[in-house]
Amino acid sequence: MFFHPHNICKQYLNVEFKGTAQGAETLRGKIDASLLERLSSVMETVFDHHAADNVTLQFEKLEIDAGSIHLDHIDEELPRVVAESLDRILRECSRSSAEGIREASASDRERDNRIEPQVSYRRKEEKILEAFLFFLQYGALPWWSVHNQNILLEKNIRPFLFSTTIFSEYFRFFLDRLSATLSASDARKRLVTQYSACFVVETIGMYSGFLKNISEQMLVQLRSDDISHALSNRIEKKLLECAISASIEEPDSGEQEVLRRYSKELERSLSDDTESGKVFGYLAQTQEKGSGKPVSPEPFSSHDKKKMIITQQPQTDDKHHKPQSCEIREKELADREPESFPDNENLLQKCVNTQDIRLPEHPDRRTGIYVGSAGLVLLHPFLPRLFTELAISDGFSINNPKKAFLVLHHLASGRMEAMEHELGFNKILCGNTPESVAEKILQLTAEEAEECDAMLKAVIGHWRALKGTGIETFRETFLKRKGKITQKDSGDWLLQVESSGVDILLDHLPWGIGTVRLPWMPSILWVEWPS
Structure with a gap:
C-alpha cells in the first residue's frame, strides 16, 4: 500500500497561562x-x-x-x-x-x-479517484497526498476508474464531477498530455462507447499516415480533446447528435488546412467503413479488445521511424469486422458554441501549497542566461514554457522527464500560475542536459563554501529541499523553505535570495530560508 500512514496539514498549540x-x-x-x-x-x-x-x-x-x-x-x-x-x-x-x-x-x-x-x-479507491480529479483541476496533488507521488500513475488509477464492478453511489457521483471538470479545456489538455492515448480513449468510453470506437479507428488511421511526428502528435491531442468534449456534453444523445458535436469541436479546434484536411479525411474514411447500420454505443467486447491493444511506447525524433505515443499491435483495425456509422451529410453544420468553463485557482494559494525542489531559488541569477542558451527565452520572456519547466526539474532532480504535479514551484519561477497546464515533453536532449550540468558546476564554483562538492550532492543537499509557496494579497508569492543543518553555508552565498524577480515573472517572489 503506497499511502503515507498519517498526514497533518497544520498543527497549532494554543496555551493560556495564568501566573507571573x-x-x-x-x-x-x-x-x-x-x-x-x-x-x-x-x-x-x-x-x-x-x-x-x-x-x-x-x-x-x-x-x-x-x-x-x-x-x-x-x-x-x-x-x-x-x-x-x-x-x-x-x-x-x-x-x-x-x-x-x-x-x-x-x-x-x-x-x-x-x-x-x-x-x-x-x-482507498475514493482517495485515488479524488487525487486524480484534483490533479485534473489544479495540476497538483492535494495536501494529504503530497507524500504519495505514485498515486497518479495509470496503473494505480485504472483498476478503480475503469472497473466494471464499481457501481457505488460514490462512483456515479464521481463520474458527474469528472464530467464537470472535463468541461474545462485545461482539464482536457491535462488528461490528454499526461496520460496515454489508451487511458484517454477508455475515459471517453465511460461516457460514449460510440465516440470511443470512432476515436480508436481514427487513431489507427493517423498512425498509419506518413506524416511528421510533430504533426501526428498535435493532431492526436486535438482528436482526443474534441472527443472528450463531445462525449461529456449530453451523453444520452443519439449517435447523429454526438457525431455532429464531435465534428463541430474538430472544426473549431483545427488550426490550419493541413490539420483540417487530414482529420476530416480520417473521419470520412471511418464512416465509409460502415454499412449504414447504427453502431452500438457499448464499448468493445473482450474479443474486440484482443484485436486492438494500445500500449505506451517511447517517442523518437527519427524521421525514418514513425513515432508513436501509442502502438496499435496484434491485429490492426482493418482486420476487424466492418463497423457501421450513421450517414451524416452535414458534418459541419453550425451549432451554438458553448463557452468553455474556467477552472478555479488552487484552493491552497492563500494558505500554502507544498512543493518539492524549493532550492531551485538558489539558481535564480544563472537562469536567464541558461534559458537563452537553450533557446527557451529571449532574455525577457519564455517562449517554450514546457521545456523551461522540464529544465528546472532536471536541474533539481537530474531526471530527464517529469509528471506535472512535480512542477508546482517550477511554474512560479517561469512566471506561470500553479494551475497552468504543463504540456508533457518527452525528455531533454543529451546536449540540453549537459548545459544544465555545466550551469550547476558554475554555481558550485561561485559558491566557494561548496568547493569540491559534486552535482548530485548539491542537488540532494540544497536543490531538492521541500517548501511551501503562498500568494499574498498583493499578488506576490512567499516561498518558505524547510531548514537543514547545512544551511549555515547560506551565510557564504555570494548572491541574495531574499527577493527574486526574474525578467519574465509578473510579481516578486519573497523567500524565507532560515540559515
Whole structure:
C-alpha cells in the first residue's frame, strides 16, 4: 500500500497561562522542540492503533482540549492527556463509521463532507479517484497526498476508474464531477498530455462507447499516415480533446447528435488546412467503413479488445521511424469486422458554441501549497542566461514554457522527464500560475542536459563554501529541499523553505535570495530560508 500512514496539514498549540511573567518565561522554555516531538509521537501511536486497512478518516478540523495542567507537570501530562483525548475521539468515530460506511450514500458524504461534524470517511479507491480529479483541476496533488507521488500513475488509477464492478453511489457521483471538470479545456489538455492515448480513449468510453470506437479507428488511421511526428502528435491531442468534449456534453444523445458535436469541436479546434484536411479525411474514411447500420454505443467486447491493444511506447525524433505515443499491435483495425456509422451529410453544420468553463485557482494559494525542489531559488541569477542558451527565452520572456519547466526539474532532480504535479514551484519561477497546464515533453536532449550540468558546476564554483562538492550532492543537499509557496494579497508569492543543518553555508552565498524577480515573472517572489 503506497499511502503515507498519517498526514497533518497544520498543527497549532494554543496555551493560556495564568501566573507571573517569570512563570511565562519558564513555560516558553518548556514548550520546545522535544515536547512537540513527543506530542507527534503519541498521536502517531494512537493513529496507528485506530488505522483501518481500507478506510481513511479525514478531519477538516480536530480540536483537543487538554484542560488545566500544572506548569511543573506539563512535560508528562500534556502528551498523556492529548493521547487519551485523541483515542476517545477516534473510538467514537469508529463506531459511527461502522454504520456510516454501510448506510450513508457516498454522494451525501461528499456533499456534506462528513458523517459526524468535520469528519469524512474515504475508502482507498475514493482517495485515488479524488487525487486524480484534483490533479485534473489544479495540476497538483492535494495536501494529504503530497507524500504519495505514485498515486497518479495509470496503473494505480485504472483498476478503480475503469472497473466494471464499481457501481457505488460514490462512483456515479464521481463520474458527474469528472464530467464537470472535463468541461474545462485545461482539464482536457491535462488528461490528454499526461496520460496515454489508451487511458484517454477508455475515459471517453465511460461516457460514449460510440465516440470511443470512432476515436480508436481514427487513431489507427493517423498512425498509419506518413506524416511528421510533430504533426501526428498535435493532431492526436486535438482528436482526443474534441472527443472528450463531445462525449461529456449530453451523453444520452443519439449517435447523429454526438457525431455532429464531435465534428463541430474538430472544426473549431483545427488550426490550419493541413490539420483540417487530414482529420476530416480520417473521419470520412471511418464512416465509409460502415454499412449504414447504427453502431452500438457499448464499448468493445473482450474479443474486440484482443484485436486492438494500445500500449505506451517511447517517442523518437527519427524521421525514418514513425513515432508513436501509442502502438496499435496484434491485429490492426482493418482486420476487424466492418463497423457501421450513421450517414451524416452535414458534418459541419453550425451549432451554438458553448463557452468553455474556467477552472478555479488552487484552493491552497492563500494558505500554502507544498512543493518539492524549493532550492531551485538558489539558481535564480544563472537562469536567464541558461534559458537563452537553450533557446527557451529571449532574455525577457519564455517562449517554450514546457521545456523551461522540464529544465528546472532536471536541474533539481537530474531526471530527464517529469509528471506535472512535480512542477508546482517550477511554474512560479517561469512566471506561470500553479494551475497552468504543463504540456508533457518527452525528455531533454543529451546536449540540453549537459548545459544544465555545466550551469550547476558554475554555481558550485561561485559558491566557494561548496568547493569540491559534486552535482548530485548539491542537488540532494540544497536543490531538492521541500517548501511551501503562498500568494499574498498583493499578488506576490512567499516561498518558505524547510531548514537543514547545512544551511549555515547560506551565510557564504555570494548572491541574495531574499527577493527574486526574474525578467519574465509578473510579481516578486519573497523567500524565507532560515540559515
